[in-house]
Amino acid sequence: MSEEKLGLNTICTHVGEIEDKQFKGSVSPIYLSSSYEFMDVDVKRYPRYFNTPNQEHLAKKVAALEHAEAAMIFGSGMAAVSTTLLAFLKAGDHVVVQKDIYGGTRNLIEAHFDNFKIDYTFTNGLEVDEFASCLKENTKMIYIETPSNPLLKLVDLNAISELAKANDAMTVIDNTFATPILQNPIDFGIDVVIHSATKYLGGHSDICAGAVASTQKNMDTIWDMAKNLGGSLSDFTVWMLERSMKTLVLRVKAQQKNARKLAKYLNKHEAIAKVYYPGLKDHPDHKLAKKQMRGYGAMMSFDLADGLDAKAFLKALKLIKPSMSLAGIESTIMLPSEASHSLLTPEERAAQGIGDNLIRWSVGIESRKDLIKDVEQAIESVSSSALQTTNS
Numbered sequence: 001m002s003e004e005k006l007g008l009n010t011i012c013t014h015v016g017e018i019e020d021k022q023f024k025g026s027v028s029p030i031y032l033s034s035s036y037e038f039m040d041v042d043v044k045r046y047p048r049y050f051n052t053p054n055q056e057h058l059a060k061k062v063a064a065l066e067h068a069e070a071a072m073i074f075g076s077g078m079a080a081v082s083t084t085l086l087a088f089l090k091a092g093d094h095v096v097v098q099k100d101i102y103g104g105t106r107n108l109i110e111a112h113f114d115n116f117k118i119d120y121t122f123t124n125g126l127e128v129d130e131f132a133s134c135l136k137e138n139t140k141m142i143y144i145e146t147p148s149n150p151l152l153k154l155v156d157l158n159a160i161s162e163l164a165k166a167n168d169a170m171t172v173i174d175n176t177f178a179t180p181i182l183q184n185p186i187d188f189g190i191d192v193v194i195h196s197a198t199k200y201l202g203g204h205s206d207i208c209a210g211a212v213a214s215t216q217k218n219m220d221t222i223w224d225m226a227k228n229l230g231g232s233l234s235d236f237t238v239w240m241l242e243r244s245m246k247t248l249v250l251r252v253k254a255q256q257k258n259a260r261k262l263a264k265y266l267n268k269h270e271a272i273a274k275v276y277y278p279g280l281k282d283h284p285d286h287k288l289a290k291k292q293m294r295g296y297g298a299m300m301s302f303d304l305a306d307g308l309d310a311k312a313f314l315k316a317l318k319l320i321k322p323s324m325s326l327a328g329i330e331s332t333i334m335l336p337s338e339a340s341h342s343l344l345t346p347e348e349r350a351a352q353g354i355g356d357n358l359i360r361w362s363v364g365i366e367s368r369k370d371l372i373k374d375v376e377q378a379i380e381s382v383s384s385s386a387l388q389t390t391n392s
């Protein structure tokens with residue numbers, strides 16, 4: 001069975017499943033052994049070697065979805081990010097890093113790369129020229145994340161991969177927001193694809209995991225570092241992730257359909273100053289999204305109109321949950337100024353376009369009419385208290 005010809009839903013449900021030869025059960029059994037035979041075997045298996053049966057099999061599903069030769073499952077998104085960066089970057093190397101990347105990745109680089117004598121430059125913007133102007137003689141890698149958090153800006157995958165190739169650098173992408181259902185960076189020449197599987201791959205806000213996909217050669221390099229850093233995932237959670245990924249296409253499609261319609265609804269709402277969603281025609285990267293994505297995703301952000309209190313809005317919501325994380329089947333909502341970007345000064349946030357009234361919505365699968373009703377009643381509640389403040 002050639003995996004490349006399989007449809008996305010078939011890959012999600014079947015690729016990498018472990019046949020239950022003993023009892024003929026219909027789902028993969030869990031192998032919890034932390035100790036395996038070492039004589040007369042092809043592979044010496046050990047959980048921290050990322051090669052237990054469940055880990056190895058689930059990696060095949062991720063590889064198939066990302067059009068990659070191989071993949072590995074990690075204990076968290078950050079285990080995947082840190083292992084990948086440290087596998088390829090050595091003392092004396094330079095990495096160009098996209099501005100507006102995930103806070104943990106930014107912190108890893110800013111807090112620790114000096115100690116490792118790895119040189120880095122954050123870009124000023126997301127255009128390919130801004131990446132080009134950061135290149136140095138010793139640039140080994142360009143690191144990107146698209147769509148970005150929280151303003152959903154896009155980076156041109158083709159342009160970045162060409163820039164890197166022309167300069168003998170490799171490219172790494174954090175593909176968490178797009179998911180492999182909507183974006184396959186390897187098709188555009190990107191070398192290594194990372195996911196926080198805590199987000200859409202997991203999709204139910206109940207597991208922490210990560211994944212990396214690339215060529216077999218690159219994965220061998222990553223494995224060499226990974227087995228020493230030790231960021232593998234427990235086989236229980238690997239099994240849960242396999243279970244979750246069976247419905248990845250269904251979830252992402254339902255979430256993005258909601259997001260698209262809700263973005264249009266918010267865009268017309270007088271209590272909303274601005275909506276950031278690549279699916280809207282007036283989004284600056286709408287055309288690029290059409291070119292490199294198969295859909296616009298289920299993350300969006302919006303600014304409440306001036307005078308409306310964003311914190312009070314969140315508190316007034318009854319169905320949509322204020323929450324740090326994202327990508328679960330339930331809608332969650334968050335204030336970047338209070339959570340993901342709270343460590344920046346208000347001036348730094350303003351420079352990035354992140355105001356105190358900016359709200360990020362990870363759209364879930366709930367019925368749209370109920371989500372709209374919830375937003376309407378919360379807007380009404382903050383509008384009436386804004387009115388009272390003005391009158392008093």
Ligand SMILES: *Cc1c(COP(=O)(O)O)cnc(C)c1O
Nearest residue numbers: 076077078102174176196198209
């Ligand atoms: C959450 C997240 C991460 C980190 O993943 P963890 O599983 O929390 O370690 C990395 N990148 C992006 C884009 C994320 O949203």
